[in-house]
Amino acid sequence: MAMPHNKTEEDITAEVLQRFEQTPDPRLRQIMLGLIKHLHAFVKEVELTEAEWFQAIEILTEAGRMCTDKRQEFILFSDTLGVSMVVDLIAHRKPDGATESTVFGPFHRLGAPELPAGGNIARLDKAGPPTLVSGRVLNLDDEPIEGALLDVWQAQSSGLYDSQDESLNELHMRGKFRSDAEGRYLVRTVLPVNYPIPSDGPVGRMLRATGRHPWRPAHIHFVISADGYEPVTTHIFDRTDPYLGSDAVFAVKDSLICDFVRHESAAGEAVRLGIDPPYYTAEFDFRLKPAAEQRTNVLDAQRRLAALGARAAE
Ligand SMILES: [Fe+2]
Known part of the structure; x- marks a missing residue:
């Protein structure tokens, strides 16, 4: 089913979920659908700002850069x-x-x-x-x-x-x-x-x-x-x-x-x-x-x- 392009917050969640519906591995499908559902709900609940979203990306980037064979x-x-x-x-x-x-x-x-x-x-x-x-x-x-x-x-x-x-x-x-x-x-x-x-x-x-x-x-x-x-x-x-x-x-x-x-x-x-x-x-x-x-x-x-x-x- 084609999705409308004038998306609301609900439309985008539904479209992303639909895109993952076809995941062949049933466990991966369950994990991805659950992750998208809760991740989107979290962003909507706290009304994450663009600045906060970017800060989260920076934090994850820094965490990744810190990881070595001695630091996790x-x-x-x-x-x-x-x-x-x-x-x-x-x-x-x-x-x-x-x-x-x-x-x-x-x-x-x-x-x-x-x-x-x-x-x-x-x-x-x-x-x-x-x-x-x-x-x-x-x-x-x-x-x-x-x-x-x-x-x-x-x-x-x-x-x-x-x-x-x-x-x-x-x-x-x-x-x-x-x-x-x-x-x-x-x-x-x-x-x-x-x-x-x-x-x-x-x-x-x-x-x-x-x-x-x-x-x-x-x-x-x-x-x-x-x-x-x-x-x-x-x-x-x-x-x-x-x-x-x-x-x-x-x-x-x-x-x-x-x-x-x-x-x-x-x-x-x-x-x-x-x-x-x-x-x-x-x-x-x-x-x-x-x-x-x-x-x-x-x-x-x-x-x-x-x-x-x-x-x-x-
Ligand atoms: Fe310890």
């Missing part, structure tokens, strides 16, 4: 707008006893070294108190999963990830660990700190202009994967952190909060590893659910992002 401004936008957590919550709707997931964030890097149990990911961090994180990787029947891979990353005591720290040109605060026959893992690190997300770009300007703070509560990142199980991307959080209730990226879930306990005298693994007190320990068991049918997961997504970053760095 679009993930920061997604995280600070709460979109990452909505996607996470849709993907993991049913509580089933498995460890809850949370945002992947912009700071994962490929190539972290595989370390033995008790290996120290914080070997260059002399400021933070030594900390041992231990626990088990289990299935939903609480049986151990042997050989699960735990990909761990964390900010330094300075609040910076290695990729943000210009004094470093190597990977730091990252490691991969394997669970043993009893499902046990042991990570040596330093006490995680709260930190502000990078605010020297458009995301930072948005936070300031809207009266929001950029802080994230202290946490350690994990991606845990094992053959036959669905990988989980998550964090563990420090129960004492003042930002648990106002995480800049909305990523806190109650089940992921744990106690980092201070010790004044060495015992157990701390003695074996030669750790002098005071030090901290945290215990957390991860529960994985059996793999669903093959689908795109975060590991595929991180490989694609890494490829994008490598291209940006060229």
Whole structure:
């Protein structure tokens, strides 16, 4: 059906929707029609001015230009707008006893070294108190999963990830660990700190202009994967952190909060590893659910992002 050329605001939305109606892939069709419907409704609702529209283009252009293999401004936008957590919550709707997931964030890097149990990911961090994180990787029947891979990353005591720290040109605060026959893992690190997300770009300007703070509560990142199980991307959080209730990226879930306990005298693994007190320990068991049918997961997504970053760095 031919559309009139003297368009009203309603005519143009209808014509754009009609143009996308013929999209062969049904999922892409659903996404494009939903996107156009809501995008047009948003522009009409706020009566976006030409100057504001141009500002939005400039912001997106600047965000794109900031992205490199070490900086992902679009993930920061997604995280600070709460979109990452909505996607996470849709993907993991049913509580089933498995460890809850949370945002992947912009700071994962490929190539972290595989370390033995008790290996120290914080070997260059002399400021933070030594900390041992231990626990088990289990299935939903609480049986151990042997050989699960735990990909761990964390900010330094300075609040910076290695990729943000210009004094470093190597990977730091990252490691991969394997669970043993009893499902046990042991990570040596330093006490995680709260930190502000990078605010020297458009995301930072948005936070300031809207009266929001950029802080994230202290946490350690994990991606845990094992053959036959669905990988989980998550964090563990420090129960004492003042930002648990106002995480800049909305990523806190109650089940992921744990106690980092201070010790004044060495015992157990701390003695074996030669750790002098005071030090901290945290215990957390991860529960994985059996793999669903093959689908795109975060590991595929991180490989694609890494490829994008490598291209940006060229
Ligand atoms: Fe983080």
